[in-house]
Amino acid sequence: MKYKRVLLKLSGEALMGNKGFGIDNNRLMQYANEIKSVSEFGVEIAIVVGGGNIFRGVQASEGGMERTQGDYMGMLATMINSMALQAALESLGLQTRLQSAIEMKEIAEPFIRRKAVRHLERGRIVIFGAGTGNPFFTTDSAASLRAIEIEANVILKGTRVDGIYTADPEKDPEATKYSNISFDQVYNMGLSVMDLTAFTLCKENNLPIIVFDMNTSGNLLNLVQGAEVGTLVEA
Ligand code: GTP
Numbered sequence: 001m002k003y004k005r006v007l008l009k010l011s012g013e014a015l016m017g018n019k020g021f022g023i024d025n026n027r028l029m030q031y032a033n034e035i036k037s038v039s040e041f042g043v044e045i046a047i048v049v050g051g052g053n054i055f056r057g058v059q060a061s062e063g064g065m066e067r068t069q070g071d072y073m074g075m076l077a078t079m080i081n082s083m084a085l086q087a088a089l090e091s092l093g094l095q096t097r098l099q100s101a102i103e104m105k106e107i108a109e110p111f112i113r114r115k116a117v118r119h120l121e122r123g124r125i126v127i128f129g130a131g132t133g134n135p136f137f138t139t140d141s142a143a144s145l146r147a148i149e150i151e152a153n154v155i156l157k158g159t160r161v162d163g164i165y166t167a168d169p170e171k172d173p174e175a176t177k178y179s180n181i182s183f184d185q186v187y188n189m190g191l192s193v194m195d196l197t198a199f200t201l202c203k204e205n206n207l208p209i210i211v212f213d214m215n216t217s218g219n220l221l222n223l224v225q226g227a228e229v230g231t232l233v234e235a
Contacts, residue, residue, distance in 0.1 A: 002226035005044040005120060007147035008035070009140065009157045012050035012081055014214060022053060023084050032088035034220045035125065039094055043224045044120040046150055047127045048143040049085060051077030057135070071135035075102060078139060082129035083107065095124040101133030101142070113149050120150065140198035148205045155207060156223065157194070158214025163231035164191055178231045186233055193233060208234040 010031065017024025039045055054077035057070030079100060086098045097119045100108040108129060109115065119126045131142040140157075147155045164186070167175040183203040186193055193199055193211060202209055212219055212230025223229040 001041065001043060001224060003043060003153040003224050005150065005152045006038075006046070006224060007143055007150070007152040007155050008045060008047045008220070009143035009155060010047065010049045010085075010214065011159065012052040012054060012077065012139075014053075014158065014160065015049070015081055015084070016053040023081065028084055028088045029091075030217070031214065032085065032092055032094075034214070034217065035089060036092050036094055037218075037221045038224050039123070039125055041221060041224065044123070045125050046116065046120060046146060046152065047082075047085065047125065048131075048139055048146060049078055049081040049127070049129075050139040051075070051081055051131075053077075054080055068135040071137075072102075075130040075133065078131055079104070079108070079129040082127045086127055089125055095122075096127060097124050098127045098129055101128065101130040104130075116146075117150055126150075138195050138198060140194040141201065144194070144198040144201040144207065147207055148201065152207070155202065155209045156220070157209055157211045158220070159211060160213065160215055161211075162213035162216070162229075164193060164211050164233070179228055180232050180234070183233060183235055202233075203235075206235055208232060 015023050017027035051074045055073050057074035060070035061067040082098055086096045089096045098108040099111040101111050103110050116126050128146045131139050132145055143155055163177045165175040165177050169175040210230050210232050219229050
């Protein structure tokens, strides 16, 4: 196995599937099954989910809402997605623990790093909800931060494109995909992998990122088995 411990970042929008809002149950179960295959393979897996399918703080602030208020609402949206994912994983017989960065102890454990690590060691899938618990930080930043804290070997950023391209492949047919790229190249070329706060955290802590297509079945398992899937960003 190539990676012992991974942090999977899923976007909230991806959970919408073809719906315009909320959670598409088929997509949710599809993801749960992909995650199950990796967990059963013996890889320790922690997950951070976004909340954009339910609420986007940035957009709300463009509409006049105070940014901090919108961001906290977005954090609650990630909890809804996290609970849905937890339920989906448990329906497949997997052991999970949900930890929240904002205390809501009736529905989730508080985030406690040492407890999270123990859960992982015992084969439980750990979902980190409520982002970092702070406004002005994205869920990509939460994913980077948590991955570093739990000493994950890699961040797996599941998206709808199969990696990082020289240009936006949805706009430029000439765009080609990188299989490997360095942090410096990403930065110097201004390629968008994650927001800069999240990206810098990974770079400074030498945490590799793999951007891959989460909607292609088998990708996640192939990836942790060492196949070249998506684009690897490393030092
Ligand atoms: P071990 O100590 O390694 O056995 O872990 P454990 O998670 O099984 O032990 P614990 O007794 O801490 O947790 C039992 C169950 O209660 C698990 O499903 C936890 O997710 C849940 N749990 C623990 N702390 C909290 C909390 O503060 N709030 C909520 N809602 N659930 C909690």
